[in-house]
Amino acid sequence: MRPEVPPLIEKARLLRRDVFSMIHQCGDGHPGAALSITDLLTALYFHVMRVDPQNPDWPERDRFILSKGHGCPSYYAALARRGFFPVDWLPTLRKLGSPLQGHPVMKKTPGVDMTTGSLGHGIPIGAGMAAAGRLAKLDYYVYVITGDGELNEGILWEAVQSAAHMKLGRLIAFVDNNGWQSGGVIKDVSGLTNLAAPFAAFGWHTQEIDGHDFSQILDAIEKAKAEFERPSVIIAHTVKGKGIPFTENDNAWHKRVPNKEELAAALKYLGGS
Amino acid sequence: MDHITAMDKIASTREAFIAGLLDVAPDDPKICLVFADSLKAARATPFTEKYPDRWFDVGICEQNAVAFSAGLASTGLKPFFNTYAGFITMRACEQVRSFVAYPHLNVKLVGLNGGIYGGEREGVTHMVFEEFGILRSIAGMDIVVPADAGQVRKATRALAQREGPGYMRLGSGREPVIFDDAMPFDFGKARVLREYGTDAAIFAVGPILKRAILAAETLAKEGIKTTLVEVHTLKPLDQDTIAEVLRKTRAAVTLEDHNIHGGLGSAVAEVIAEREPATLIRLGLRDVFAESGDAELLFDHFGMGAPHVCKAVKQLVARKRKS
Numbered sequence: 001m002r003p004e005v006p007p008l009i010e011k012a013r014l015l016r017r018d019v020f021s022m023i024h025q026c027g028d029g030h031p032g033a034a035l036s037i038t039d040l041l042t043a044l045y046f047h048v049m050r051v052d053p054q055n056p057d058w059p060e061r062d063r064f065i066l067s068k069g070h071g072c073p074s075y076y077a078a079l080a081r082r083g084f085f086p087v088d089w090l091p092t093l094r095k096l097g098s099p100l101q102g103h104p105v106m107k108k109t110p111g112v113d114m115t116t117g118s119l120g121h122g123i124p125i126g127a128g129m130a131a132a133g134r135l136a137k138l139d140y141y142v143y144v145i146t147g148d149g150e151l152n153e154g155i156l157w158e159a160v161q162s163a164a165h166m167k168l169g170r171l172i173a174f175v176d177n178n179g180w181q182s183g184g185v186i187k188d189v190s191g192l193t194n195l196a197a198p199f200a201a202f203g204w205h206t207q208e209i210d211g212h213d214f215s216q217i218l219d220a221i222e223k224a225k226a227e228f229e230r231p232s233v234i235i236a237h238t239v240k241g242k243g244i245p246f247t248e249n250d251n252a253w254h255k256r257v258p259n260k261e262e263l264a265a266a267l268k269y270l271g272g273s
Numbered sequence: 274m275d276h277i278t279a280m281d282k283i284a285s286t287r288e289a290f291i292a293g294l295l296d297v298a299p300d301d302p303k304i305c306l307v308f309a310d311s312l313k314a315a316r317a318t319p320f321t322e323k324y325p326d327r328w329f330d331v332g333i334c335e336q337n338a339v340a341f342s343a344g345l346a347s348t349g350l351k352p353f354f355n356t357y358a359g360f361i362t363m364r365a366c367e368q369v370r371s372f373v374a375y376p377h378l379n380v381k382l383v384g385l386n387g388g389i390y391g392g393e394r395e396g397v398t399h400m401v402f403e404e405f406g407i408l409r410s411i412a413g414m415d416i417v418v419p420a421d422a423g424q425v426r427k428a429t430r431a432l433a434q435r436e437g438p439g440y441m442r443l444g445s446g447r448e449p450v451i452f453d454d455a456m457p458f459d460f461g462k463a464r465v466l467r468e469y470g471t472d473a474a475i476f477a478v479g480p481i482l483k484r485a486i487l488a489a490e491t492l493a494k495e496g497i498k499t500t501l502v503e504v505h506t507l508k509p510l511d512q513d514t515i516a517e518v519l520r521k522t523r524a525a526v527t528l529e530d531h532n533i534h535g536g537l538g539s540a541v542a543e544v545i546a547e548r549e550p551a552t553l554i555r556l557g558l559r560d561v562f563a564e565s566g567d568a569e570l571l572f573d574h575f576g577m578g579a580p581h582v583c584k585a586v587k588q589l590v591a592r593k594r595k596s
Contacts, residue, residue: 106376114347115376118367124337125372128344135326158334159341
């Protein structure tokens with residue numbers, strides 16, 4: 001295990017507590033989709049990305065786009081714990097007047113680099129950010145997390161094609177490959193398999209990792225960053241609802257709100273009161 | 274001096290857009306161009322040759338082009354995305370709404386082949402006569418429809434100065450020259466071009482304005498005195514000027530190269546309903562699809578000729594006299 005990993009494991013545990021608490025308090029949200037990306041977000045915001053929470057619009061910062069915007073409770077928890085805004089904003093999720101919208105909104109939430117929600121848009125918009133960085137001769141990276149079900153969207157493949165053609169080597173996308181989409185198992189609903197192959201066919205650098213193993217996540221990002229001619233995709237094999245035994249791999253938790261007892265059980269498991 | 278020419282010349286709105294960009298690009302390094310394999314159609318080589326780094330072509334995928342432009346704009350660039358108007362405003366409608374307008378990003382959409390004027394040779398798939406209605410319903414979206422090439426050049430410069438999302442409709446590149454070079458373009462202002470009298474108002478938008486001018490002149494010769502208003506900025510709409518004219522005339526005809534639903538006619542109807550009651554006849558496509566053919570013949574065929582304007586005005590004047 002890499003030495004950076006133990007504190008990241010602790011941080012991810014804290015974020016998962018935030019996620020489950022937020023969704024309980026708010027009474028709405030997508031716990032399964034948020035929990036499968038918690039480790040990726042933790043690695044990005046607490047080890048990899050060049051950001052300054054005191055200066056969220058810093059032009060030289062690395063960018064991040066949560067293409068699967070419905071996973072935002074994890075994203076908000078990461079931004080809050082990283083210091084972009086107070087942790088006590090988290091319980092306001094989805095409430096009138098809150099800076100934390102039901103899906104991410106760039107001009108309402110400090111640290112959110114792009115508005116998302118409607119699926120398929122992270123890679124197209126990220127390509128624009130990466131192209132702009134090259135034009136400005138800035139060396140920032142653009143990270144995107146897209147869902148696996150989201151790969152159904154056509155616009156995503158339009159951008160996979162053009163980003164490769166433009167040689168946007170500083171664009172790094174993760175596919176949160178938890179195997180589920182809203183209606184069920186991906187292979188039943190939309191038939192997608194072998195997710196890396198179409199990216200490779202379009203000329204992307206591809207890797208496949210365990211999306212909950214921090215050593216693998218960090219290694220993969222380092223390899224992707226060393227690719228300057230090709231955009232990179234990291235197919236991260238993940239577990240929907242990861243981290244809480246009764247939500248793992250149960251698609252009922254795609255959009256379900258934990259009740260008081262479930263919240264208490266989750267917090268107990270995650271190590272808190 | 275009303276700056277209206279003999280209207281017997283043709284000039285390209287497409288070339289005028291690129292000329293307008295070249296006017297502002299030297300002083301504004303944030304300006305760039307985005308294409309969806311539309312560089313040729315946009316007549317953009319004078320820009321791309323001068324600024325080889327400041328343009329991007331994503332291929333034939335308009336949704337991607339709009340989303341890509343949003344990404345560029347999020348870093349502070351001012352992308353102008355230029356392709357056929359219908360493909361921007363219909364195919365990429367959601368990207369325009371959710372990723373450009375909602376975050377209020379500085380993306381300018383420049384639509385070629387707007388209206389019948391644009392798609393005369395191609396047929397209905399390559400025309401668009403719905404986009405005013407589509408875009409008017411998106412919050413914070415500027416919409417300008419200059420009447421001729423000279424106005425396009427000035428409108429391009431005006432759009433480049435504004436923050437936030439904007440749309441400009443261009444045509445095929447064979448639009449009539451309506452104004453002389455001294456005619457200014459005042460973003461957001463409706464302008465009274467002729468004030469023969471207050472029998473009725475004629476409101477028009479875009480190159481079809483030529484027909485409204487001819488109609489107003491013809492009517493004047495017949496003793497029917499209209500006030501002719503060009504509404505080149507559909508959003509934000511200059512409600513005050515429109516309401517003021519309506520207050521004096523209490524009768525209005527609108528003329529637009531667009532479906533009568535959602536565009537200028539609807540916008541004027543809203544001002545009538547909310548501010549100054551008046552009778553109204555909307556001229557445009559009457560909720561039908563156009564077809565291939567010469568643009569001027571199509572306008573006559575679909576009821577958008579100068580004689581149609583004259584007839585509508587006379588109907589309103591007759592109604593006024595009865596009441």
